[in-house]
Amino acid sequence: MILRQGDIVLIKISNEIDSLKIPNSHEHEELVGENVVAYGETTGHHHKFSGGLVRLYRGKEVNNNNDPVMVSVESEHAILSHQEHLDIRIPRGTYKVIREITYDPFRKFTQNAVTSNINTQINSSIQKYNHIQSEFEMRSRKVTD
Amino acid sequence: MKERIISNEHSENLMLEHRQRYIDLIINNIKYSSTDLSLKDVQDDIDWLYDCSGLNKPRCIFLANSYLEYMLMLDFINNDNTIQTAIGNHGPPNEILNFIRNDIIANVESQVWDYLNLTDNLDKNMKTYLSESQFELSSVTLNRTLKSDLMGEIRKIIKEQTWTELLYLTRGQLERNIRNGMITQTSAQLGENSVWYHDGTFDKMIEIGNKHKWNERIDTKSWKKEEIEQKVWRQVESQIELEALDKIRFKITHSSNWDLTKRINSGQIHIYEQIIGLLWNSRMWLYDYLNTIGKIENKYFSKYSELLKKGVLTLHFDHNWVMVVQMPKKIFIDSEDRLHSINGSAIEWRGGYSSRPRNYFLHGVSFSNSKKDEQLWIDITNGNRSTTKILKQIKNMEQRQAALSVISIEKIVKDSEAELISTCFYDRKKIKDLNQFIHNHRDLQRLEFHVIKLYKIKGKKLGSIDRDVYMLLYSDPSTGREYYDYVDPLHLTKYGATADNAMSWKLGLSAEQYAAIEVET
Numbered sequence: 270m271i272l273r274q275g276d277i278v279l280i281k282i283s284n285e286i287d288s289l290k291i292p293n294s295h296e297h298e299e300l301v302g303e304n305v306v307a308y309g310e311t312t313g314h315h316h317k318f319s320g321g322l323v324r325l326y327r328g329k330e331v332n333n334n335n336d337p338v339m340v341s342v343e344s345e346h347a348i349l350s351h352q353e354h355l356d357i358r359i360p361r362g363t364y365k366v367i368r369e370i371t372y373d374p375f376r377k378f379t380q381n382a383v384t385s386n387i388n389t390q391i392n393s394s395i396q397k398y399n400h401i402q403s404e405f406e407m408r409s410r411k412v413t414d
Numbered sequence: 415m416k417e418r419i420i421s422n423e424h425s426e427n428l429m430l431e432h433r434q435r436y437i438d439l440i441i442n443n444i445k446y447s448s449t450d451l452s453l454k455d456v457q458d459d460i461d462w463l464y465d466c467s468g469l470n471k472p473r474c475i476f477l478a479n480s481y482l483e484y485m486l487m488l489d490f491i492n493n494d495n496t497i498q499t500a501i502g503n504h505g506p507p508n509e510i511l512n513f514i515r516n517d518i519i520a521n522v523e524s525q526v527w528d529y530l531n532l533t534d535n536l537d538k539n540m541k542t543y544l545s546e547s548q549f550e551l552s553s554v555t556l557n558r559t560l561k562s563d564l565m566g567e568i569r570k571i572i573k574e575q576t577w578t579e580l581l582y583l584t585r586g587q588l589e590r591n592i593r594n595g596m597i598t599q600t601s602a603q604l605g606e607n608s609v610w611y612h613d614g615t616f617d618k619m620i621e622i623g624n625k626h627k628w629n630e631r632i633d634t635k636s637w638k639k640e641e642i643e644q645k646v647w648r649q650v651e652s653q654i655e656l657e658a659l660d661k662i663r664f665k666i667t668h669s670s671n672w673d674l675t676k677r678i679n680s681g682q683i684h685i686y687e688q689i690i691g692l693l694w695n696s697r698m699w700l701y702d703y704l705n706t707i708g709k710i711e712n713k714y715f716s717k718y719s720e721l722l723k724k725g726v727l728t729l730h731f732d733h734n735w736v737m738v739v740q741m742p743k744k745i746f747i748d749s750e751d752r753l754h755s756i757n758g759s760a761i762e763w764r765g766g767y768s769s770r771p772r773n774y775f776l777h778g779v780s781f782s783n784s785k786k787d788e789q790l791w792i793d794i795t796n797g798n799r800s801t802t803k804i805l806k807q808i809k810n811m812e813q814r815q816a817a818l819s820v821i822s823i824e825k826i827v828k829d830s831e832a833e834l835i836s837t838c839f840y841d842r843k844k845i846k847d848l849n850q851f852i853h854n855h856r857d858l859q860r861l862e863f864h865v866i867k868l869y870k871i872k873g874k875k876l877g878s879i880d881r882d883v884y885m886l887l888y889s890d891p892s893t894g895r896e897y898y899d900y901v902d903p904l905h906l907t908k909y910g911a912t913a914d915n916a917m918s919w920k921l922g923l924s925a926e927q928y929a930a931i932e933v934e935t
Binding site: 270271272273274275278280353354355356358359367368369370371372373374 | 852893922
C-alpha cells in the first residue's frame with residue numbers, strides 16, 4: 270500500500286506493528302511524544318498525525334537529525350493531516366516514510382524537499398537568540414516565584 | 415452589563431467578524447491609527463499600569479517606530495553609559511508583569527477563555543440546528559479558529575527578519591540616528607540637564623570639543639566629568655590636533671563599544687523582549703466578542719486592550735522607563751497568512767529608522783537579506799527580465815520556488831524556449847477504494863484532475879550548464895496549484911524521459927510503485 274500526501278509518501282511494509290518496538294535491538298529509535306512527520310522549511314506547514322495511536326521512529330544510522338523514517342499506526346487507523354492537503358486515513362500497520370526530493374541543475378545536487386532540521390547560519394543565530402530569551406524568561410519567573 | 419440573547423448562527427458569525435476585525439487591525443493598522451503614536455496617546459494608560467502595580471510612574475517613555483529600532487534602543491540602554499546614567503536600567507519590574515499577566519490576562523482567561531469548554535458548548539448548541547455534515551464543518555472551522563495562534567507566523571517572521579538585519583547590515587548612521595533620537599526623547603521628558611550633552615549628538619559634542627569649550631561644560635556639570643573623560647574625551651584629546659575631525663568621528667563611532675555586530679557575534683548583546691502587546695495577545699478578539707454579547711466585562715482588560723488597540727505592537731517595561739513599539743502601517747499576506755507582496759514591501763513600518771526599509775517577501779520567503787536579494791525581488795516582480803537570467807542568479811531553493819510561483823508559466827516556458835516532451839494524466843478519483851482513505855468524504859470533490867508535464871530546456875538557456883535540464887510541471891491534487899521542479903537528468907537518461915518517470919523519481923519511488931499509489935492528496 271502506497272499513500273501520498275503532498276511531498277510525503279508512506280509505503281506500508283507490514284501489517285504488524287511490533288517489530289520496531291524492541292529497545293536497542295533495532296536500527297530505529299522511537300521519537301517519543303512526536304507526531305509530526307515533516308515540517309516545511311519556511312511556511313510552518315507540517316504533516317502531522319492525529320486521531321489514533323502512532324509511533325514515529327528515526328533511523329539511528331541513517332540520519333543525524335530527527336526526521337522520522339518509519340511510522341507504526343497502532344490503532345485501527347490514524348489521520349495524517351496537513352494545512353493544505355486533504356486528510357488521509359492511514360490504516361493500522363508499519364510504514365516507511367519517503368520524502369520528495371528536488372534537484373538543483375545549477376549545482377547538480379539532490380536533496381529532500383522537506384525536513385525537520387533546518388541547519389542554516391541564520392537559524393543557529395535565531396536559536397541563540399531564543400536561548401537568551403528563554404533564559405531571561407526563566408530568570409524572570411524565578412524572581413516572580 | 416446585560417447579556418444578549420442571540421442565535422447560535424448569529425453567534426458564530428459574530429465571533430468570526432470579531433476575529434476578522436482583529437486581523438484587519440494587525441494587517442491594516444494605518445486604517446485605525448493614521449498618525450504615529452505620540453507620548454500623549456499612551457502616557458496616561460502607561461501611568462495607570464504602573465499605578466495599579468504599586469509602582470512610581472516611569473521617568474521616560476521611548477517610542478519606537480519599528481522592531482529594528484526597538485532592538486537597537488534596547489541595546490543602547492544595555493550598553494550605553496550615557497543613556498543608562500540619564501534614565502537608569504534596573505530590569506523588568508515583576509510587579510507590572512505580574513499585574514498584566516495575573517490581574518488582567520489570566521483573570522479574563524480564567525473566566526471565559528477556556529476555549530475547550532467554550533467549544534464544547536458551542537458544539538452542543540450547534541448540533542441542535544445543523545445537519546451532521548454542516549456540524550462537522552462548523553465544528554472543525556471553529557475549533558481551528560479558537561485554538562489557532564493567529565499572529566504566530568507574522569511574529570516569527572518579524573523577529574527573524576529583524577535579527578537578520580541586526581546581524582548582517584551596516585548600521586553606522588542608523589545607530590547614531592537612533593541614539594540621538596533616544597537622547598532627544600529623554601531630554602524632552604526629563605529636562606535637558608538630565609543628559610550630559612543635552613544639546614545633541616556626537617557630532618555636536620565633537621564640534622564643541624574642537625572649539626576647546628569642553629572645560630566650561632565640565633565645570634558646570636562636574637558630576638559627569640569622570641564619565642566624559644573615560645568614554646570620549648581621552649580618545650579625542652590626544653588626537654584632536656593630529657587628525658581631521660571626520661577621522662576622529664569615525665574612530666569614536668566605530669570603536670569596539672559601538673560595534674553592535676561584534677557584540678552580537680560574541681554573544682555579548684543583551685536583547686530581551688517582553689512578550690506583551692498586540693501581536694502577543696492574539697485572542698483579544700475573543701474577549702471583544704464575549705464582551706459584545708454581554709458574557710464578560712473586565713474593566714482592567716478593557717483599558718489594557720484599548721491601549722494596545724492604539725497600535726501597540728509591543729510594550730517593554732523597566733522600573734524607570736517604558737518602550738512602546740508601534741505597529742507597522744501595513745502587513746501584506748497571502749491567502750495562507752504568509753508575508754507576501756509583489757507590489758512592494760510586505761511589512762511597511764512607520765518611517766523611523768530602518769536600514770532596510772524594504773521587507774520583500776513572496777509567499778513567506780524573504781528577499782530582504784541583502785541588496786542582491788532585493789534586486790532579485792524587483793527582477794522577479796516587474797517581469798522585465800528574462801526568467802532564465804533570474805533563475806541563474808537564485809541559489810536558494812525556497813527563493814527559486816517562490817520566484818517560480820509568481821512568474822507566469824507562459825513566461826517561463828517562453829523565456830527558456832522549453833520543449834514539451836512528455837505528458838501524463840491521472841484521475842485518482844476513479845480509484846474504487848478511495849473512500850476508505852479520505853477522512854472527510856465531502857473533500858473528495860476537492861481532489862483535482864492531475865496533469866504532469868515534462869519539459870526539456872537547453873542547458874545554456876539557464877547559464878553555464880553543460881547538459882539539458884528537465885523541468886517537471888505538476889499540479890497539487892488538493893489545491894490544484896501548479897509547481898515546477900527540476901529532475902535529475904541521469905535518472906531520465908537511464909529510465910526514459912517521460913513525465914511518469916520524472917514524477918516517480920521526485921517522490922523517491924520506482925515507476926511501478928508510483929503507478930501503484932492508492933491515494934494522493
